[in-house]
Amino acid sequence: MADNNNTDNNTNGDSGISRRTFIKNTGLVTGGIVGGGLLGGILGNQWQTGTQTDTGGATDEEGDTNRVDEARMFFTRDADFNVLSAATERIFPEDDNGPGAIGLGVPYFIDRQLAGSWGDNIHEYMQGPFSQGEDSQGFQSALTRGQIFLQGVRQINEVSQDGFGEAFADLEEEQQNEILSAFEDGEVDMRGVTSPTFFNMLLQGTLQGAYSDPLYGGNRNMDGWRMKEYPGPVMSYMNEIEEEEFIVMDPISISDHHTN
Amino acid sequence: MPTQLDKVDVVTVGVGWTGGIIAAELSKAGYQVVGLERGGEVTVDDYLHSKDQLKYDSRIGLMHSLSNDTVTYRNNQDMEALPIRENSNLRNGTHTGGGGKHWAGQTWRYLPYDFEIYSQTVDRYGEEKIPEGMTIQDWGITYDELEPYYDRFEQTAGISGEEGSFGPERSNPYPTPPLKESYPMRMFREAADNLGYHPYRLPSANISETYENPDGQTIYACQYCSFCANYGCDFAAKSDPVITVIPTAQETGNFELRTGSNVTRILYEGDQATGVLFTDLETGEEFEQPADIVVLTSYTFNNVRLLLLSEIGDPYDPETGEGVIGKNFTDHHGPDSSCAAIGFFEDQKFNLHMGAGALGIVYDDFVGDNFDHTDEDFIHGGMVRYQQGGANPMTNNEVPNGTPNWGREFKEKSLYYANRSLVVNFMFNSMPYQDHYLDLDPTYTDSDGDPLIRMTYDFSDHDRSLFNFGIDLCVEMLEEMGADIIEPNEEMDRFEVESTGFTFQHSSGGAIMGDSPDTSAVNNYLQMWDMDNLFVVGASAFPHFGAPNPTATAGALAYRAAEGIEEYLENGGGLLVKERERTKHT
Numbered sequence: 001m002a003d004n005n006n007t008d009n010n011t012n013g014d015s016g017i018s019r020r021t022f023i024k025n026t027g028l029v030t031g032g033i034v035g036g037g038l039l040g041g042i043l044g045n046q047w048q049t050g051t052q053t054d055t056g057g058a059t060d061e062e063g064d065t066n067r068v069d070e071a072r073m074f075f076t077r078d079a080d081f082n083v084l085s086a087a088t089e090r091i092f093p094e095d096d097n098g099p100g101a102i103g104l105g106v107p108y109f110i111d112r113q114l115a116g117s118w119g120d121n122i123h124e125y126m127q128g129p130f131s132q133g134e135d136s137q138g139f140q141s142a143l144t145r146g147q148i149f150l151q152g153v154r155q156i157n158e159v160s161q162d163g164f165g166e167a168f169a170d171l172e173e174e175q176q177n178e179i180l181s182a183f184e185d186g187e188v189d190m191r192g193v194t195s196p197t198f199f200n201m202l203l204q205g206t207l208q209g210a211y212s213d214p215l216y217g218g219n220r221n222m223d224g225w226r227m228k229e230y231p232g233p234v235m236s237y238m239n240e241i242e243e244e245e246f247i248v249m250d251p252i253s254i255s256d257h258h259t260n
Numbered sequence: 261m262p263t264q265l266d267k268v269d270v271v272t273v274g275v276g277w278t279g280g281i282i283a284a285e286l287s288k289a290g291y292q293v294v295g296l297e298r299g300g301e302v303t304v305d306d307y308l309h310s311k312d313q314l315k316y317d318s319r320i321g322l323m324h325s326l327s328n329d330t331v332t333y334r335n336n337q338d339m340e341a342l343p344i345r346e347n348s349n350l351r352n353g354t355h356t357g358g359g360g361k362h363w364a365g366q367t368w369r370y371l372p373y374d375f376e377i378y379s380q381t382v383d384r385y386g387e388e389k390i391p392e393g394m395t396i397q398d399w400g401i402t403y404d405e406l407e408p409y410y411d412r413f414e415q416t417a418g419i420s421g422e423e424g425s426f427g428p429e430r431s432n433p434y435p436t437p438p439l440k441e442s443y444p445m446r447m448f449r450e451a452a453d454n455l456g457y458h459p460y461r462l463p464s465a466n467i468s469e470t471y472e473n474p475d476g477q478t479i480y481a482c483q484y485c486s487f488c489a490n491y492g493c494d495f496a497a498k499s500d501p502v503i504t505v506i507p508t509a510q511e512t513g514n515f516e517l518r519t520g521s522n523v524t525r526i527l528y529e530g531d532q533a534t535g536v537l538f539t540d541l542e543t544g545e546e547f548e549q550p551a552d553i554v555v556l557t558s559y560t561f562n563n564v565r566l567l568l569l570s571e572i573g574d575p576y577d578p579e580t581g582e583g584v585i586g587k588n589f590t591d592h593h594g595p596d597s598s599c600a601a602i603g604f605f606e607d608q609k610f611n612l613h614m615g616a617g618a619l620g621i622v623y624d625d626f627v628g629d630n631f632d633h634t635d636e637d638f639i640h641g642g643m644v645r646y647q648q649g650g651a652n653p654m655t656n657n658e659v660p661n662g663t664p665n666w667g668r669e670f671k672e673k674s675l676y677y678a679n680r681s682l683v684v685n686f687m688f689n690s691m692p693y694q695d696h697y698l699d700l701d702p703t704y705t706d707s708d709g710d711p712l713i714r715m716t717y718d719f720s721d722h723d724r725s726l727f728n729f730g731i732d733l734c735v736e737m738l739e740e741m742g743a744d745i746i747e748p749n750e751e752m753d754r755f756e757v758e759s760t761g762f763t764f765q766h767s768s769g770g771a772i773m774g775d776s777p778d779t780s781a782v783n784n785y786l787q788m789w790d791m792d793n794l795f796v797v798g799a800s801a802f803p804h805f806g807a808p809n810p811t812a813t814a815g816a817l818a819y820r821a822a823e824g825i826e827e828y829l830e831n832g833g834g835l836l837v838k839e840r841e842r843t844k845h846t
Contacts, residue, residue: 019602019747019750020748122327123327124327124346126345129703135756137344138344138757140345184666203666207654208318225653228653230678235485241619257311
């Protein structure tokens with residue numbers, strides 16, 4: 001008998017449930033966010049000095065010449081992987097808060113996920129007959145996620161060539177955003193799947209790569225967690241659970257559990 | 261030809277909470293019990309080093325894979341049902357422990373009103389209060405009759421809690437004190453007090469202190485680590501069949517657990533069950549397990565599907581309302597999970613990374629018949645709740661309306677608000693309707709070629725009334741708690757499989773209990789009216805879904821069924837409850 005905590009789930013951005021807004025203090029909403037300063041104060045220095053590279057802010061392991069975390073399992077063509085990398089960086093860009101998708105290793109995270117059971121839809125019901133049905137009936141594609149990603153990134157490049165005469169990875173940020181928005185809004189015809197379904201997979205995959213445990217190849221150096229002030233899999237909050245003040249902790253990961 | 265195994269006293273189909281309870285009680289009484297579980301064996305060793313959000317929360321690693329079978333869904337009879345293909349949209353338990361491994365741990369008793377909902381509603385408001393098509397009925401048991409079994413379940417699980425102001429009456433206090441109160445919970449308590457409501461902490465199976473249950477099993481104190489709902493607990497601090505009833509059964513020496521065993525049919529001669537047919541999923545070999553008593557202790561979908569595949573009982577007909585197998589299907593999260601509002605706080609950050617599955621607080625002034633419904637366009641009601649399960653950074657990306665859901669502004673604001681938002685929801689009941697039911701799908705099959713179960717179910721006007729009533733209470737609470745921006749979810753037109761709240765984890769009905777074989781499949785011992793050595797145990801027996809979570813009620817009914825089975829075995833069979841108005845249809 002499951003009883004998942006549904007309150008955690010039901011206001012997710014991907015829930016499809018829209019919200020009305022009751023604004024008590026309109027100034028704070030329309031006045032925008034003071035956040036860059038807050039988080040930037042804690043994290044800004046390490047991003048603005050030293051390790052900034054053209055990989056989007058990835059921190060290099062010192063002297064490590066055997067970077068298995070940058071070898072690919074799924075994508076065979078460089079062009080496809082370049083589209084994936086650029087698209088994830090637009091979804092989760094590097095900024096004053098810290099690294100973006102590329103710096104966090106998100107493209108490699110997605111590559112590995114697509115090479116495994118998730119990409120092959122091992123735990124999905126994949127028997128026919130296939131029929132698109134109504135929106136209320138959920139995902140009905142005969143394609144695996146791996147097939148959808150491959151088709152999707154290639155189509156992003158086609159739209160880019162058709163519209164701007166260049167590869168997606170070489171476009172300006174605004175042009176890239178425009179193309180991704182077209183996929184998000186269902187303006188691109190895909191085969192066997194809708195473009196919003198593909199875009200949503202890309203979006204979820206990017207967020208999962210930014211914030212999952214580093215053992216999967218994303219969230220490098222736990223920097224995704226640091227930006228969110230999330231401490232990782234801490235064993236106990238028995239002594240902190242009643243605290244009123246917000247507590248910032250240096251994060252740990254599952255590898256700390258195995259090695260300690 | 262299937263291999264014939266030696267006959268045993270009792271065979272259970274599924275080894276989660278209900279199967280574990282049946283196995284523990286009957287093996288303690290000296291009966292030989294075999295538990296058939298289609299998943300593998302899980303022990304607490306599997307839970308170590310498992311604080312992995314991608315594996316367990318995103319990819320739901322403890323739940324049933326849909327590779328071989330699923331459920332088909334349609335909103336109404338005019339549609340063609342299609343399979344739920346993604347496992348994230350159908351989160352049902354598997355392996356030993358079943359859903360009792362990954363549950364959050366809220367352990368509620370239903371109300372006296374629930375068990376007599378039809379007669380109490382008619383007595384107080386008249387028959388016309390019940391909307392057309394709503395098929396509520398009394399459960400064939402009263403709260404007072406079920407209370408001792410609720411107590412048994414709570415003692416076994418060591419539940420932590422405090423009594424609310426509205427009851428229901430208890431024969432014993434909760435076995436352990438309530439969990440600690442986080443700061444947002446104290447905000448909720450103060451706000452509810454200010455508004456004149458009656459707040460109290462959720463009854464929880466994540467328990468507050470180390471506890472030894474009456475069977476001698478130990479459950480440890482919750483660490484508030486937040487890896488709870490969707491996870492097995494690595495501290496053995498969440499009460500779970502894997503650390504309670506299953507080892508209790510195993511220690512008797514009278515219980516044989518067979519994992520990887522998928523039951524495909526109930527076998528019977530005339531009106532007596534003779535055993536079950538199952539496939540060993542590791543070898544492909546088929547076996548017959550003969551037994552004096554067959555107990556279906558799987559999830560709602562599989563309990564009902566096995567009855568239909570085995571052609572036991574009268575299938576329900578939505579046109580006439582006759583027949584019982586498949587009748588009164590309801591889903592809890594379907595209607596209630598979207599009834600929530602989020603509050604953003606500009607000047608306050610909360611420790612949302614801390615939590616426990618059933619850590620939270622609620623007020624219940626508007627549930628059951630705790631208030632006068634004369635001027636309301638609904639019956640029953642719900643509970644306003646704040647729950648702190650612990651935020652998963654992958655899904656904790658709340659941003660106020662008008663913010664894009666990706667890109668620079670999204671990143672900025674989702675980081676800023678990550679620890680500045682609280683969700684309040686209204687957990688409400690779900691009522692059965694004549695055209696909401698389960699039957700066998702005409703098109704889609706499992707990998708053996710057997711039809712899948714088909715679900716016909718949608719949002720009702722009654723759900724909409726409750727939603728609109730509850731959502732205003734959620735907004736009111738967040739205002740009183742001082743949120744700067746408050747955003748209530750909008751009512752959904754109809755159920756959607758991909759909306760994240762509707763994951764079929766709280767599904768009920770299809771083999772409901774009652775006091776007459778005309779209107780129910782099982783009596784109040786969960787014994788089939790039509791086959792008295794077959795018991796169907798679980799939320800499949802609920803004639804409607806109460807406002808809060810189901811596990812304690814399913815657990816209490818399992819203890820009651822175990823007592824009935826023992827009585828049946830001692831007294832040489834027969835129906836344990838007298839039938840009322842038996843006018844069987846042919």
